[in-house]
Amino acid sequence: MKVLMINGSRNAAGCTFTALGEIAKELNASGIDTEIVHVGKEALDGKVNDMVASVIEKMKDSDGLIIGSPVYYSSPSGEIIAFLDRLFGAGAEVLKHKPAAAIASARRAGTTSTIDVLNKYIQYTEMPLVSANYWPMVHGSIPEDVMKDEEGVQTMHILGRNMAWLLKCIEAGKNAGVESPVAVEKIKTNYIR
Numbered sequence: 001m002k003v004l005m006i007n008g009s010r011n012a013a014g015c016t017f018t019a020l021g022e023i024a025k026e027l028n029a030s031g032i033d034t035e036i037v038h039v040g041k042e043a044l045d046g047k048v049n050d051m052v053a054s055v056i057e058k059m060k061d062s063d064g065l066i067i068g069s070p071v072y073y074s075s076p077s078g079e080i081i082a083f084l085d086r087l088f089g090a091g092a093e094v095l096k097h098k099p100a101a102a103i104a105s106a107r108r109a110g111t112t113s114t115i116d117v118l119n120k121y122i123q124y125t126e127m128p129l130v131s132a133n134y135w136p137m138v139h140g141s142i143p144e145d146v147m148k149d150e151e152g153v154q155t156m157h158i159l160g161r162n163m164a165w166l167l168k169c170i171e172a173g174k175n176a177g178v179e180s181p182v183a184v185e186k187i188k189t190n191y192i193r
Contacts, residue, residue, distance in 0.1 A: 001167050002033040004055070004062040008069035008080025012038045013107040016068040018143040019156050023066060023103070039137075042077040048053070048086050056091040063167050065100040066159075067118050074110035076117050088121045097180045099166045100127040101159055103136040105146065111137035120184025126181075130166055132159040171192060 005024065009016040015034065021032035024034040037055060037190055042048075059065065066143070067084070069076035088095065102118030104111040112135055136159050147153060 001034065001063045001068060001072075001171065002061060003064040003163060004058050005036045005066045006055070006068065006080070006083070007036055007038045007040075008067065008076065008077050008083065009038075009105075010041055010042060010079065011070075013143070014070070015138060015143055015146045016070050016103070017103050018146045019103055019138045019152070020066065020068045022156035023163070026157050027164055030129040030161070030162050030164035030168075032152070035062075036052070039079050039083045040129075041079060043083045048082055050074055051083060052086040052090055053161070055087055056094055059091060059098070062085060062098070063170075064098055064130075064163055065095065066103065067100070067121070068103045068105070069114055069118060071104055071106035071110035071114045074113050076104075076114050081117075084118075084121050086177070088125055091127050092136045094162040096126045096183075098127055099130050099161060099163060101136060101171070103138070103159070105138045105140070107141045108139065111135065111139075122131050128166065130159060130163045131160060154188055 005020045007020055027034050039051065043051060045099050069080045084167050102122060104117050113137060115141040119129060132155045134155045136155055139149045169179040
């Protein structure tokens with residue numbers, strides 16, 4: 001099994017990466033492979049379509065997804081929004097029914113609104129949302145600060161364990177003959193007449 005992790009920060013090895021790394025430790029300890037893909041500034045430099053195509057291919061062989069973003073102006077980074085708009089538009093079929101989670105990192109505030117935006121992509125695409133014992137966020141200006149956020153680090157560990165558990169439950173269900181829900185055509189209601 002494998003979980004793909006998306007780092008939506010401009011900093012490839014910053015606070016968001018550090019939080020994703022803590023989740024990866026728990027997943028790896030449970031025998032689940034992980035890969036962190038850095039979106040970064042390239043998402044806004046005309047390379048978003050190539051990045052999205054690469055992640056769609058990776059998701060074909062992945063069982064779960066974790067999206068991470070720093071907080072910029074009380075919301076996710078512009079880079080991750082541009083990337084997710086394309087990913088979830090073009091890759092919905094390979095994402096559907098795969099467990100997912102969203103995390104945020106911030107110096108101080110804006111994490112819950114950031115997580116709310118990221119969770120909407122997950123929920124719109126019928127991906128089971130993985131939770132922890134608190135909102136999945138870490139605080140700090142640099143990676144060393146994140147590691148001092150004991151509650152945040154613990155939350156990342158619990159999120160990793162919960163993701164591993166859910167993935168194993170889904171695998172056990174498939175092995176027992178439980179099938180994914182049947183896809184239906186989406187009804188779209190237009191309120192303008």
